[in-house]
Amino acid sequence: MNHRTIGRRRTTGRRRALAGGALALAGALALAGCGDSGSGTAETAKKPQLKVTGAYIPEPTADDMAAGFLTVTNKGGTADSLTSATSDIAGSVTLHSTKGGVMEEEKSFGVPAGGELKFASGANHLMLEKLKRKPKRGEKVAMTLHFRTSDPVTIEVPVKEATYSPDGPDGPDGPENNTHMSHTSHMTHMTHASH
Ligand SMILES: [Cu+2]
Numbered sequence: 001m002n003h004r005t006i007g008r009r010r011t012t013g014r015r016r017a018l019a020g021g022a023l024a025l026a027g028a029l030a031l032a033g034c035g036d037s038g039s040g041t042a043e044t045a046k047k048p049q050l051k052v053t054g055a056y057i058p059e060p061t062a063d064d065m066a067a068g069f070l071t072v073t074n075k076g077g078t079a080d081s082l083t084s085a086t087s088d089i090a091g092s093v094t095l096h097s098t099k100g101g102v103m104e105e106e107k108s109f110g111v112p113a114g115g116e117l118k119f120a121s122g123a124n125h126l127m128l129e130k131l132k133r134k135p136k137r138g139e140k141v142a143m144t145l146h147f148r149t150s151d152p153v154t155i156e157v158p159v160k161e162a163t164y165s166p167d168g169p170d171g172p173d174g175p176e177n178n179t180h181m182s183h184t185s186h187m188t189h190m191t192h193a194s195h
Contacts, residue, residue, distance in 0.1 A: 048080035050111060050150050055157040057128070058121070058164050059137040066135055068093070068126035068143065068157060069166075072117040081108040081148040082117060089141055091130025098123050108148070121165060135159040 055070035068087075074080060085093040095106045109124060111117040119125050126143075128135075135141050140156040147153070 046077045048074050048078050048111065048113070048147070048150050049076035050074055050080060050147065050153065052145065052153050052155050054166050055143070055155050056160045056164060056166065057135055057141055057157050059159055059162045060131075060134060061162060063134060064129065064131050066090075066128045066131060067121075068128060069119040069121060070126070070155070070157070071119065072111050072145070074111045074113060074115060074117075077113050078149070079113045079115075080111045080150050082111060082145055083108045083148050084146045085126050085143060086146070087128055087141060087143040089132050089135060090128035091132065093143070094127045094129060096125050096127050098125070111147070120167075137161055 051073050053071050053073065055068065057066050057068045060066035068085075072082060082095065085095065087093055095109055096103050097106050097109075098104075106124075109117050117124075128141075137159050139159050141159060142154060143157050144152050144154045
């Protein structure tokens with residue numbers, strides 16, 4: 001390509017220079033935008049700043065396990081990770097992802113800087129296993145989340161009806177689909193867990 005355009009170099013030189021200037025300007029603007037989004041140079045902004053919202057447990061249909069959902073937002077400038085969770089009503093709480101309808105246990109979930117970690121029906125979820133008692137709709141269950149960097153966060157998680165969806169009918173997938181999917185994947189999980 002280059003050797004064919006050499007002959008025309010002189011005539012296109014000026015136009016190229018102009019285009020180059022425009023590109024440089026665009027680049028400068030992009031950099032400025034970038035700097036803005038990464039602002040907050042104070043020391044505190046470098047640490048993860050976590051907040052847990054929207055937690056709920058759908059009243060379980062199984063006797064020995066329940067799913068938990070919540071969102072962890074990180075306003076800080078450093079990523080953190082959820083490494084484990086505990087609850088006094090569960091013998092163990094595991095972290096699960098659902099990929100293509102298949103549920104997998106995860107060792108941790110990242111909470112990106114300036115981002116969020118979302119647990120939602122049909123996707124990532126917390127699984128309360130070996131239940132000491134079955135959570136009932138209307139009550140609250142204490143759960144503690146442990147992070148790689150931040151201090152543990154203890155929350156009171158309300159137990160909602162089995163079909164509850166925080167997104168409502170206009171959520172991305174609709175509540176019925178979500179509920180059905182998570183139910184199916186938990187059945188799959190129960191089979192795996194019994195090995
Ligand atoms: Cu699960």
